[in-house]
Amino acid sequence: MKVPEGYLFNGINCGLKKKSRDLGIVISENPARVVGVFTTNEYKSQSLLVCKNHIKRGYARALIVNSGNANCATGERGYRTALNICAKLAQKLDIKTEEVLLASTGIIGEPLPENKIINSLRKLLSSVDKNKVMDFASAIMTTDTYPKIAARHLNCGGMILGVAKGAGMIAPEMATTLCFLFTDVEISRSVLSSVLRQAVDITFNRISVDEEQSTNDTLLCFANSMRGVRIDTAKKIAEFKKAISGVLQDLAYMVINDGEGATKIIKVVVKRARNSNIAEKIARRIAGSVLFKSSMYGNSPNWGRIISAVGSLRVGIGEEFDVYYGREKVVTNGISLYKKKGKVKKYLEDNFEVDITVDLKKGKADYFLYTTDLSPEYVRLNS
C-alpha cells in the first residue's frame, strides 16, 4: 500500500483485549501540523480531553490509540492516566508530552489499565514501519468486522491516507467513531481546518446507524510537509478539498456498511424544503425511526412509518409532499398510492442500497443522510 511520506505505523496487543490488537501508534518524522474535530457530547472521554488540550499547540509528533476501553466517566484519575501515557511515550521518543495526541475507544466507565499500555510502549515502538498501516487500522477496531482505510493521490503530488473505525459494539461495549487522516503536503492550519470541517459536514456528519452519539468521537488530520508540496493556491486547495472529501466519503461508507447487524444501506434524501434546518431535521427523524428502520429490515413497503415520523416533527410541511422508494413515487400530495406496494417490495428485496426521497415542494433546501436498517441482530449484539 502506498502511504504518505514520513509516517510510521504499528499496532499490537497490549492486553486490553484478549488476543487481537488493541494499541496503535503513528509517528511523524517531522512535527506535523494537526487539526481536529471532536464529539459535541457533554460527557467526554478523559483521553479526548487530554488530546484537545495537546492539539492547541498546533502540531504533533505522535498519535497513540487504544481500543477496548473508552477512558470515560473515569474522572481525575482517568485524566492523569491519559497524561501519563503521553508523558511516557514522549520520554521514549525524546519529544514533549504535548506533542503526543491520544484517543481511546471501548467500554465507558471502567478505569483504563495504565500499566498495560505503558509496559507495552517499548514493544510498540520497536517495530514501527511505514508499511504497517493495516496493523494500526486493526488495533483501533472495536467490533468492526474489517479495518477501514482509504486514500487519494493529488495531481500536484502528495497524498492523503485515512484510517477509521466504525460504529460497532459487543455487549457491553459502546459505539465510537475514530478517524485519522495523514497527508504529506504542506498546508496552513487555518486552510486545513476549514477544508476539513466542510468535508466532514458532507461525509461523517451524514451517516447514522442509531442516532446515538459517542463520548469519544475524534477526527484528527495530520499534515507533515514531507513531500515539499504546498497547498496554497485556490486551485490546489480545491483539489485538496475534493481529495479529503473523497477519503472521508469512502471511510464513512465503510463505517455505515459495517454498521452493527445492518442488512441495508439507506440513503434518505429530503428535497425542496423551506430551509436546510427543516430538511436536515426530517432526514434525521426518518433515519432515527426504529419503526421505519425495522420495516426496512423486513423489506416491508410501509411508508406510513415515514409519514407518521415526519408528521411527529410538526414543522409545517403541509399536504403537498411526495415520497419515493427509489424512483417509485408512493405518496403524491400526501395521498398514499397503495397499489405500488408490490413493486416497492420487490425494489427493497432486490437492493442492498436503497434510496428514500421526501420531496416537500416548498423551497430550495436539500439534505441527505446515510443510515442502516435495524435488525434483530443489532439488538442482540448490543444487549
Next chain:
Amino acid sequence: MKVPEGYLFNGINCGLKKKSRDLGIVISENPARVVGVFTTNEYKSQSLLVCKNHIKRGYARALIVNSGNANCATGERGYRTALNICAKLAQKLDIKTEEVLLASTGIIGEPLPENKIINSLRKLLSSVDKNKVMDFASAIMTTDTYPKIAARHLNCGGMILGVAKGAGMIAPEMATTLCFLFTDVEISRSVLSSVLRQAVDITFNRISVDEEQSTNDTLLCFANSMRGVRIDTAKKIAEFKKAISGVLQDLAYMVINDGEGATKIIKVVVKRARNSNIAEKIARRIAGSVLFKSSMYGNSPNWGRIISAVGSLRVGIGEEFDVYYGREKVVTNGISLYKKKGKVKKYLEDNFEVDITVDLKKGKADYFLYTTDLSPEYVRLNS
C-alpha cells in the same frame, strides 16, 4: 363486570381482519357530554379529522371504532368515507350525523373499505348490550395480546370505565393508541376537559415504547349524567380527578406491559433538574435510546449508554450527577462505580420492572416516564 349506567357496547368482525373482531360500537342512552385529546402529529387520520369536527358540538350519542385500517394518507376520499359511516350509523339510530364520533386504527395508506363497515352496521346494532364491554375492547385491538379495561367507583356514586388499545403492530401495521372513557356522572365539559388533561399528562403522556408518534391517537371521555350525581364541588372534583387518573394509570400500565416484544418495564426517573423541561428531555432521551434499551434487554449493566445519551443533549447538567439502577448508585458525581456491575446485573436479571434514576442535584424539577426494553422480537414483529 359492573359498567356505568346508560351505555351499550358491542364488537364484531366486519371483514377488515380475517376472523377477529374489527368493528366496535358504544351507544349512550342520553346525549353524553364529551371531551377529547388527539395526536399532535402533523398528519392525521381522516377518521380523526371527522371526529375532531363532530366533537366540537360538545356532546355525542354514539362511538364507532374500527381496527385493521387507520384511514390515514387517504385524502378527501378517506374523509368522505369516514363521514359516510357516521351518516349511515346516525340514520339507523335516528340521530344527527354529528352525534356520531369515530376512530380508526391499523395500517396507514390504504383506503378504508367503506362498504364492509356500512354493510355490518345492522349486525353491529342488533346485539348491543351493557355487558358487551369485552367485545368492544377486543374489536379495537391491533396486535395487543389482551383487551385493556379498567374502572374506578366514586364514593359519591357513579363510576368511570376505561377501554384502551396499546402500541402493538404486525408488519406492516402501525402502532396507535386509542383510549375511551365512559362515566355516568354529571360534570361540566370545562371541568371534565381540565381534569382529563391533567390526568393524561401524568399517565398516557408518561409511557413510551419507541418514541414513535401515531397519526391516529385518540382519547375520548363521555359523561352521560345517567346516575344523577353531579361533580360540582372542589371535593367531588378532586375525587373524580383521582379516579380518572387511576383508570388512565391502569390502562397506561397495561399498554406498556403489552408493548411489542417487551421483556422489561423500565421506569426512568430524572430528579432535581434545574427545570421540568430539562428533566423531561433527559427522561425522553434515555427512554428513546436504542442502545440503552438494547442493553436492558440483555440485562447488561452498561450505564455508559445512559451517560452518552444524556451528554448528547448538551443541556449543561455538569459533572455532579449520580445514576442509580434500583437503589444501587452506579455513577457518583460523574464517575463510574464500575465494581457495582455484578450487583446491577443481578438486579436486572431478577426484576421485570426496573427503576433507573438520574439525580442531577441542580434544582427541584422531577420527571418520570415508563418505557420498555428493545428486543430482537420487537424488530421482527415490525419488519
